[in-house]
Amino acid sequence: MELTSFRLLATAGATTVAAVVGLAFAWRHLTRYLLPVRVAAILICETLLVLTIALAINRAGGFYPTWSALTAPPPPFAVAGPAAAATASLRPQLQAMVPDGGHQGLIFRWPGAGQPHDPDPQPTVWLPPAYFQQPDLILPVAVVVVPSAATAASGAWNGNDVAPLVAAASGCVIFLRLGHGADSVRFASAVLPQLARSVGVADHAWGIVAVGSATDLGRSLFSADTLRFTSFASVAARPGLLATAVVRAFAGLPPALSPPVTQPPAPISPLPPVPSPAPTRADPVTAPLATGAA
Amino acid sequence: MAPDSLAAVVLVVALTALVATGTALFWDSRARIDGRHRWRAWIVRPLAILLCLLSAGGAAIVIANRELGFFGTWPELVGMGPGVAASGLDTVTRSKTGSRVVGFTVAGAASRLTLRAFAYLPPGYDDDAAQGVRLPVLEMLDGFPGSPHVWLSTLDAPHILDNEIASGRMAPTVVVFPYQSTSGARDTECVDAVGGLAVDTFLTTDVPAAVATLFSVRTDGASWGLLGYSTGGYCAVNLAMRHPGRYAAAASLSGNMTPYTDPATGDLFHGDTNIANLNNPLWRLKNLKPEPLAIYLGAGLNDHDSIQDIQRFVALARPPLRVTTAAIAATGHTMAAWRAFQAPAYDWMSSWLARPAPAT
Numbered sequence: 001m002e003l004t005s006f007r008l009l010a011t012a013g014a015t016t017v018a019a020v021v022g023l024a025f026a027w028r029h030l031t032r033y034l035l036p037v038r039v040a041a042i043l044i045c046e047t048l049l050v051l052t053i054a055l056a057i058n059r060a061g062g063f064y065p066t067w068s069a070l071t072a073p074p075p076p077f078a079v080a081g082p083a084a085a086a087t088a089s090l091r092p093q094l095q096a097m098v099p100d101g102g103h104q105g106l107i108f109r110w111p112g113a114g115q116p117h118d119p120d121p122q123p124t125v126w127l128p129p130a131y132f133q134q135p136d137l138i139l140p141v142a143v144v145v146v147p148s149a150a151t152a153a154s155g156a157w158n159g160n161d162v163a164p165l166v167a168a169a170s171g172c173v174i175f176l177r178l179g180h181g182a183d184s185v186r187f188a189s190a191v192l193p194q195l196a197r198s199v200g201v202a203d204h205a206w207g208i209v210a211v212g213s214a215t216d217l218g219r220s221l222f223s224a225d226t227l228r229f230t231s232f233a234s235v236a237a238r239p240g241l242l243a244t245a246v247v248r249a250f251a252g253l254p255p256a257l258s259p260p261v262t263q264p265p266a267p268i269s270p271l272p273p274v275p276s277p278a279p280t281r282a283d284p285v286t287a288p289l290a291t292g293a294a
Numbered sequence: 295m296a297p298d299s300l301a302a303v304v305l306v307v308a309l310t311a312l313v314a315t316g317t318a319l320f321w322d323s324r325a326r327i328d329g330r331h332r333w334r335a336w337i338v339r340p341l342a343i344l345l346c347l348l349s350a351g352g353a354a355i356v357i358a359n360r361e362l363g364f365f366g367t368w369p370e371l372v373g374m375g376p377g378v379a380a381s382g383l384d385t386v387t388r389s390k391t392g393s394r395v396v397g398f399t400v401a402g403a404a405s406r407l408t409l410r411a412f413a414y415l416p417p418g419y420d421d422d423a424a425q426g427v428r429l430p431v432l433e434m435l436d437g438f439p440g441s442p443h444v445w446l447s448t449l450d451a452p453h454i455l456d457n458e459i460a461s462g463r464m465a466p467t468v469v470v471f472p473y474q475s476t477s478g479a480r481d482t483e484c485v486d487a488v489g490g491l492a493v494d495t496f497l498t499t500d501v502p503a504a505v506a507t508l509f510s511v512r513t514d515g516a517s518w519g520l521l522g523y524s525t526g527g528y529c530a531v532n533l534a535m536r537h538p539g540r541y542a543a544a545a546s547l548s549g550n551m552t553p554y555t556d557p558a559t560g561d562l563f564h565g566d567t568n569i570a571n572l573n574n575p576l577w578r579l580k581n582l583k584p585e586p587l588a589i590y591l592g593a594g595l596n597d598h599d600s601i602q603d604i605q606r607f608v609a610l611a612r613p614p615l616r617v618t619t620a621a622i623a624a625t626g627h628t629m630a631a632w633r634a635f636q637a638p639a640y641d642w643m644s645s646w647l648a649r650p651a652p653a654t
């Protein structure tokens with residue numbers, strides 16, 4: 001019998017009534033040496049009554065829907081999630097590039113991208129020393145966006161020499177040159193998740209710092225992936241401002257964290273249309289949101 | 295003697311047995327002794343039955359409270375308010391790790407509610423090195439019936455927070471446990487009730503103001519989150535969606551996604567459909583522009599109502615709202631579920647909240 005079934009509740013109720021009636025009938029006979037039976041019978045009736053009420057409350061509230069929910073030991077506290085580092089295909093190569101243990105961090109051109117019409121398609125990536133010293137850490141990410149033709153004099157970085165910009169950055173910095181047009185933003189939106197997976201950094205709560213005339217491009221990139229980006233800042237295209245802007249961007253992002261413990265994602269099965277609690281006035285919902293594991 | 299202590303359980307069980315014994319022994323005595331006063335039996339016997347029922351009911355409540363840990367004080371257990379203390383902080387507990395839980399009173403200027411709250415201060419909060427560092431904040435909301443006592447004692451939140459912070463899975467965070475009602479018997483659903491308590495205002499305006507005054511915390515929305523179980527889960531999601539600039543993330547453990555209306559809540563909206571809709575996360579998803587919030591929804595697989603609400607929420611959610619779902623096996627709508635979800639939810643929350651930062 002299910003814990004929340006009506007049959008169980010009815011049985012418990014009937015048993016309680018039977019016990020009370022039985023006690024009432026037997027009451028006068030339970031005297032002298034049978035008085036302890038009287039006491040026990042009262043306590044049994046009380047217990048049955050309380051249990052019946054508890055079953056009714058549980059049936060209404062659905063607190064313990066099954067016997068196993070009531071009796072089973074607590075589930076495993078949590079299942080450790082796979083470390084981002086463990087699935088990062090590029091990590092061994094990157095480790096090999098820093099024989100000194102990565103005390104200086106690493107700046108490299110990400111090899112996975114390529115866009116025929118872009119003069120500088122490959123993002124430049126900065127990984128701080130923590131990436132190499134604590135391989136389990138999940139690093140936050142800030143993306144610096146400049147126009148493809150930007151120079152050091154116009155607030156961008158000087159070739160691969162981004163060290164002065166990232167000295168105080170406490171996470172991964174991706175330097176991205178974007179050409180004008182939607183294609184460029186689309187390309188970046190597609191490339192950045194690949195980059196994050198291959199390097200093994202955080203996959204959400206990223207920040208964007210757009211430099212000078214790349215502000216609109218940065219905003220477009222932000223809007224193109226609102227599930228990934230959580231903060232946006234723009235900075236004037238003048239030498240010296242970018243480093244401060246990057247540090248500020250990281251202050252608004254989560255810190256580097258160890259891999260979280262997780263529970264499996266909930267099964268999301270199709271549902272019948274949800275009845276609207278009130279007349280609607282908005283556009284119909286067309287696309288469900290992607291879900292993921294914690 | 296706390297109402298959730300073993301001594302309290304022993305006392306009420308002994309009292310119940312005593313009343314039952316008294317009833318059994320003295321039921322016939324008056325009639326036997328003096329036949330002229332048999333009418334007294336018509337008063338004494340119903341009274342004895344009533345006492346039996348009351349003592350049994352009381353024992354059941356105390357045992358259930360010990361098992362589920364809803365309330366930590368007798369006034370709360372009998373439906374009275376949590377009371378208030380003098381201004382300032384009073385240390386409630388201190389752990390071996392160096393974290394501590396302090397109590398304080400929030401005198402709400404905006405809501406006109408004055409209620410107690412507790413705050414978990416992580417290890418190292420008082421260290422010299424931490425001076426000037428402002429921490430992110432997590433507001434914790436309990437279910438109904440319930441109180442901050444559930445988080446602090448039954449669910450052992452301080453211990454789990456210590457573990458997650460020590461392991462580096464969670465950033466040092468000030469975690470606040472406010473009361474959500476002036477009475478243990480009243481379910482406010484954390485809303486600003488029409489003509490009633492302004493609990494939404496209390497939790498989203500007065501509590502943050504008090505916390506910012508008393509503790510070294512960040513005040514920007516990027517570093518504040520909400521987390522609750524059951525009704526508190528609904529509260530967390532609803533309040534975050536209503537105040538997206540105030541909070542960056544919300545986590546609901548077995549939460550409903552529409553406000554309850556039952557004898558415990560009373561009529562919260564007095565027929566004002568507009569206010570009722572604005573406090574309905576599903577309605578908001580369907581009818582309003584989505585906000586850039588991160589939402590965590592977890593439930594036991596056999597907690598069918600909660601799972602169904604998660605499904606409805608996910609079906610309606612659109613970017614920039616970001617939804618993460620999670621499920622565990624047969625735990626029902628119980629403390630076992632919320633115990634198992636705590637660490638994952640804390641870790642998830644910290645991955646969305648802005649980090650501790652130096653004061654500017």
